[in-house]
Structure formats: structure tokens, C-alpha cells
Amino acid sequence: MLNTDHTKPIYIQIAEWLETEILNGNLKVDEKVYSQYKLAEMFTINPATAAKGLNLLYEEDILYNKRGLGKFVTKDAKEIIVNKRKNQKLKNLIEELVLESERLEMRDGELMEMVQAVIMEKREEGK
């Protein structure tokens, strides 16, 4: 389940795994998520690393704390995750596009025209 190429920090992988569980509906609003110890046991990782992953989601308002009871899924969790993934992934792809167009010394507007053309093409196909 975890990426084994050892390049992405494990706590981020844990956070992403939990996000996917929420998107899939395996973890519902106001449901308790796994404790750091349970996650450590499930993935054979250090519990401090698991705690870091949980905290990341807490800071992003995807999870909330109930004192002494653990962490639970917030009402807006799904929306936050969807928005975050859209922004991150799309933004990165667009950055790549812009960089490549600069390398190719494309004139202003040329890239936009290409994007527009692809959108039109897809629409034609959809008809």
C-alpha cells in the first residue's frame, strides 16, 4: 500500500492514504480514524511518523481532535481533499506546460490557443 521507492516521506504517504479512505467513503464524517499506534501496526512504521501524518490532516482541517478520544473526520473533509488535489496536481501540470513553452520560445498566447484547441477537440469527440 505504501510506496516502496523510499523517496516520498512516509508521513505524507500515510496522510494521502487516509485521504483516499475518506474519498472512497471508507471513513465517514464524524467517524474516528485509526490511532497513530494502529497505523504504525498496519504499515510497520514508527508511531511518531504515523502521528505526523495524522497531524498534517488535522492542520488542514480534514480531521478534528476529541480530547482523549482521538481524531475524527470533519464535515468538510471530502471537499477540502478534492480541492487540494485539484489545485496541487493541476497547478503542477500547468507549471510544466508554461516552462516548456518558455523553453520553446513560444509567443504569448500560443499556449492558450493550444489549450483551447485541445478543449474544442475533446468537445467534438464528445458529441
Added chain:
Amino acid sequence: MNVIECKQLVKMQRNQKTLDHVNFSIKENTITGLIGRNGAGKTTLLKIIAGYWRKTAGDINVFGVNPFNSLFVSANTIFVDDQMSFSNSLSLLDLLEEAGRFYPNWDMSLAKRLFDYFGFLPNQIHENLSKGKKSTFNMIIGLAAHCPLTIFDEPTTGMDVSVRKDFYRALLKDYLEHPRTIIISSHHLEEVEDLLEDILLIKDGRVHLHLTVDGFKEYAVGLRGNSALIYQLVNEEDVLYTNRVGGEYVIVKNTFSHQQAKRLGLEISPVTPNDLCVYLTNTTKGGIDDVFKTS
């Protein structure tokens, strides 16, 4: 609370400084990986911590006292390596029972379950075990002792891949149930990194880095591209490794702007902790290739 505190620790062996002013501390109930090349001083450091060897100078405190000649430290510490010696007049099962007399927290039930799982026979003699089986048996002693300070020096020597995997999982599960301070030295960082909270990297008898595992993963990145552009962006002293095969490729400390690197058309790639260790502990920036350079 710190279980181990080292200040300016020096160990001389035959006029050679095997530990050269070592400073670090280890927090209670953490798992630390001790990483370093052959001869870097890992075993020397661990034996001084366990109270087996005497320091030459500086300070070493374990549970607040000098570990050498300390009964308190030896009762609360277990040091596991492939040279543990056991009496040949006792069977393996006898050894487990004797270990229970030594270690106040000894978990006989865990010891016996592991003993059966790994296929040991009660009447076997330690000396007659294969290398991998010896390591496996020593690991059982190390885990079941439940010592507040548990040290494994290259614990997986000779173990096959599946036993190694079982060992790491057993270690983690037992740690979750009985938190304690654990140090593992290993050449196989890729195998243990997920278990660790911190990494202590030593090089030439000195502490080179002491970071959390995540900090270690983010410590350096690979950069590929035009060499003039690379050196426009990063300081030469931050470069840990250089390779010129297929364009300039360097591994460099992660202290520059990634935005700017992308703008310059440089390709950024993550470095695995294992590779990073190799590059950090190399004595030259070109590695083995430098040996074959004839000019």
C-alpha cells in the same frame, strides 16, 4: 527525558581516535538507527553505551550514570550482536530460562512463541546453529528481555530476507506494546528506515548528522542539467556528489529555491535515504570512479 547523553566523547584504540569528540543525546522510548560505513565507529560507540568498554575522555551518561562498571546500566540494557556467547552446556530452552533470571522484565511467553515460530528445537545447542539461526535466536533474547535500553548491532547478519522482515515487524509490534529506547545499527537503511524515528549518521568517528527520518529524506535532492546553471544556483560546498554521465548530475543539500531551479530548466529528483547515506559517507565526491581516474 534523555536516556543517553554523549558530550565530547573520545575513544582511543592503539593511538587511533575511533570516536572523536562525539556529541548527541537520545530521547526515551524512541527508535534510532545508527548508520555509518564499515569502521566508522558504530560498534565502539554501542559498546561504550552498553558499558562493555571504557571511554578515553569526555562524558557518557546512560540513565544518568557512567555505564562502565554500572550494575544499574547492565541490568537495564541489552546489547545484541552476532558475537553473543552462550554456554554450550545449556540447551536453547535452558538459555531462555536462564535469561529470565537476568532480566527483570523478561517475557517468557513472547520468547517461547518466537522460538516456536522460527522453528527452534528445545535441545539444540547455540554453537551448532547456522549463522542466520544464531542471529535469530539472539534477536529473540533481545526482544523478550524488554530492557529499557535495547541495542541491536547489525542484528540481521546472516538472516534470510523473510526472517529479516519478520524480525522488523516483531520489533515494531513489541515496541508498540512495550515502548522502550531502541538503537539499531544497520547497513540496510532501506530495510529499517520505516521503523525509525531518528537517524544518527556517523563518519570517521564523528556524528555527521542526527535528524528525524523525514528530515533526513528532505536533507538533499538530486539536480540534473547544465553544469553552469547548477553552480549558479547552489554553493559548491553544498554539493555531496557529482556524476557527469549523461549530463551534469549532482546531489546537493536542499537549501536552494526549487522554483528557481525549475525556471532554469534543472530537473529535481528525490534521493533515497540509502543513496544519501552512501554519498554523505564517501570520502571523495566522485566515489569509486575517482580511483580509476588516471590523468
